[in-house]
Amino acid sequence: MEVPVPGPDGFLLSADDPLRASHLRLNEYLLAQEQRPTNAPFDVAPWRKLGKRHMAEQITAVLRRLTWLDEHDAELENAHLARIRLATLLRVLYGIKGAYSEPELRTLLDLTTPLLGRIEPYGPVECVVDYLKTGDLTPELCRSLRQFQANLRAEMSISQASMQSLRQQLHMLLWLDEWEPLDPERCWSECVRRDFRTFTAERRTKWRALLKHLRGNAPVRMPAGWARSAEVLVNAVGIEDFREQVHMWFAPFRSGEPLPLSVAGSHVIKGLVWFCAAAKVDDLKECCLWLLDAKWKQKRNTEKAMVALGVFGVTKEELRIRNLIKPSPGDPAPRLIEKMREAICLVPASHIQMDSDSELIVIQGQLHFYRLFRSTGRMERVSDNVELELDWPAIPDQLRLFLNRQADSPRQLEFRAYMLMHDSIYGRYFKRRNADPPCERDS
Numbered sequence: 001m002e003v004p005v006p007g008p009d010g011f012l013l014s015a016d017d018p019l020r021a022s023h024l025r026l027n028e029y030l031l032a033q034e035q036r037p038t039n040a041p042f043d044v045a046p047w048r049k050l051g052k053r054h055m056a057e058q059i060t061a062v063l064r065r066l067t068w069l070d071e072h073d074a075e076l077e078n079a080h081l082a083r084i085r086l087a088t089l090l091r092v093l094y095g096i097k098g099a100y101s102e103p104e105l106r107t108l109l110d111l112t113t114p115l116l117g118r119i120e121p122y123g124p125v126e127c128v129v130d131y132l133k134t135g136d137l138t139p140e141l142c143r144s145l146r147q148f149q150a151n152l153r154a155e156m157s158i159s160q161a162s163m164q165s166l167r168q169q170l171h172m173l174l175w176l177d178e179w180e181p182l183d184p185e186r187c188w189s190e191c192v193r194r195d196f197r198t199f200t201a202e203r204r205t206k207w208r209a210l211l212k213h214l215r216g217n218a219p220v221r222m223p224a225g226w227a228r229s230a231e232v233l234v235n236a237v238g239i240e241d242f243r244e245q246v247h248m249w250f251a252p253f254r255s256g257e258p259l260p261l262s263v264a265g266s267h268v269i270k271g272l273v274w275f276c277a278a279a280k281v282d283d284l285k286e287c288c289l290w291l292l293d294a295k296w297k298q299k300r301n302t303e304k305a306m307v308a309l310g311v312f313g314v315t316k317e318e319l320r321i322r323n324l325i326k327p328s329p330g331d332p333a334p335r336l337i338e339k340m341r342e343a344i345c346l347v348p349a350s351h352i353q354m355d356s357d358s359e360l361i362v363i364q365g366q367l368h369f370y371r372l373f374r375s376t377g378r379m380e381r382v383s384d385n386v387e388l389e390l391d392w393p394a395i396p397d398q399l400r401l402f403l404n405r406q407a408d409s410p411r412q413l414e415f416r417a418y419m420l421m422h423d424s425i426y427g428r429y430f431k432r433r434n435a436d437p438p439c440e441r442d443s
Helices: 020-035 052-071 079-095 102-115 122-131 139-150 160-175 190-198 201-212 224-237 239-254 263-279 282-293 303-312 316-321 332-346 410-421 423-429
Strands: 360-364 369-373 379-381 386-390 430-432
Touching: 020 052, 020 079, 052 079, 052 102, 079 122, 102 122, 102 139, 122 139, 122 160, 139 160, 160 263, 190 201, 190 239, 201 224, 224 239, 224 263, 239 263, 239 282, 263 282, 263 303, 282 303, 303 316, 360 410, 369 410, 410 423, 423 430
Parallel strands: none
Antiparallel strands: 360 369, 369 379, 379 386, 386 430
């Protein structure tokens, strides 16, 4: 029996591993990255040569390797370096066009879910969005998407805007779930989902294609390419069928009763208004203008729906006059400067009191005071005299590039002092010494 051989990161690869070829490529990649000059560009060419059908296996191998590194983090001194390199490769692989089956997409989602907070979350959802151009959701894929959504965390988001776009995509993907129980109290758009589920045969297929064209992260203005596809989809459904359904679905807007509106529901309204514009039927414009009289229970979700009326010439200024969207913000610069001045006024002259001859370092954090001892590296929270230590498993890989497990040098003590000074952000990475709960839970 062949003995598993450890890779550069310590991963043990067995001879019968179904992803053996992909893992061998990862071993070669990790060795090459160890020797690559810091400023050398990433060579994407070898990964592009894999071909679309092999991309899922390669990404799966990366995710399994990342999972293994997390499970063995305590045993490996440099697991964070391998994770950073693999996360970089993962970003590259998701950027290459692949061909994914429904089972492969479920695997990618299910393997990514436990890693959320360690790696960027965007790739598998983008793959699902791309897959829906030709494929359909299944109950199993929807379950994987819901589990992914429930565990989504902002730590590894590139930006707030990117995370918002991802959440919007998930809202719309799960709105398309044909097996989820309906709840009329959740959103006005449940009537659309309800009626669609009564459609049969070819009619249902054509309407499904139309509804899949709705976008959660669509821009403010209707893109020309989206409109061209929308016109084809409306014609496939049939103008009369489309007109009849939109009139029924939009009729509650004139009821005078406050209607529930979810985030996904606001995207549905926006998309249907755009479909009406693409259909180029006069009475559909009048139907869409019923939105101006609609009353909503959740007003925070209405703006993106209301501004969709711009395709029919309704300006934002008209919407503001009717109090249907928020007033236009003024010049943000003076308010930003004022907030900065207020923050500066609240910041004490010195956060860290250090004397080169003193054993003790006193730190004023945003939540607590702390004492650090030079000779031992001991860290104490003054408010309750609790001794602290780094919660090493919780430390992100990027921080591990600077931090050691122990405060074994003056520089390491300075890093900890800086983190405690900003304890509202970094407090989560400390815990009571010889205890499990993180620092901020002890507070």
